[in-house]
Amino acid sequence: MDTHLLSHLLLHKPIDYSSSLLAHPRLINGNFKSAAVLVPIVKRESGFNLILTQRAPHLRHHPSQISFPGGKVEPDDLSLIHTAIRETNEEIGIAPAYIKPLAKLNTIPTISGYKVTPIVALIDENYTTAIDYGEVSSTFEAPINHLINPKNTYKHHIFNKNHTYNLIFIPFDKKLIWGVTAEIIHAMNYITA
Template sequence: MDRYLLTQLLLNKPNSYSDALLQHPRFENDNFKPAAVLVPLVKRPSGLHLILTQRAPHLRHHPSQISFPGGKVEPSDLSLIHTAIRETNEEIGIQPSQIKPLVKLNTIPTISGYKVTPIVAIIDENYTTAIDYGEVSGTFEAPLTHLLNPINTTKHKVFNKKHTYELIFIPFEKKLIWGITAEIIHSMNYIST
């Protein structure tokens, strides 16, 4: 299944993630800041695992949320892939030589004014971390089979003025993955079936 999933990721990029969000008037203009996140997969004896981070609790935006490593594009970045790799190295210390990009997924607009491009990559199984505690409180791995299992996914509708948004929640151990991170993970279900 893991080999099949990787093949599907390379051959079938998802079409869209946030249709309801795109209909919001805020997204009619294109004043978004570009950003990229790494969707880091690591091969383990039990199968593929995702490496996730927990944001630092003192951050102004999204404190303590589970996320992928990444951030906004800097003028010196050569590409969105470069942004995702640079940010991963800065936040959690994985060396660029241990990151093998596979595919760039569709860009997702966020309510905070960013257009986030997920970059799926394979990480060397012997990677080590060096956490920047100014941004991240820690990292953990979660089995992809757990994260993609529909039994472990809950959807809730949220009403905001004239618009309805469907939020995805994926519990794992004592953590709750939601927001754009859960949306990216959930989108991988459509390309793994």
């Protein structure tokens, strides 16, 4: 897979997000703010890994959840790529010089009122972090092969106010990846084609 990962990423269209999630009543006709996350990929001897964060437990939105670094677009941001890189640098201290943007995935709306654009980027293997503990409690790497393996992905049906939708869950190393982060990872299944 390693020799094909980046070419598939650049040349193939990702699968779409869960149609039941996109049909959630709070996501239809919503007034969304723009946001971007970095989907950071780093090459290791064993293959490619994703760099993920665990959000700080005191945050009002999504406390302690596993996520990609990112956040809302600020007025001075030049582009969504700039937003993702800036937020990554602010949250976990990866210097922009270590980040090489590769592809933009489909935008996904969130029930917290954002339209999030994932920016896939290759991270220099010698990167270092400087965590802002006001936003993030930790970072970790997880092998892409594990995360996109259908055997490691679970779907759970949620019933909420006459609406049914599926949530994707990906367990990894005593952590549970779910929500928008899991949707983005699941949409990356196309890179193994």
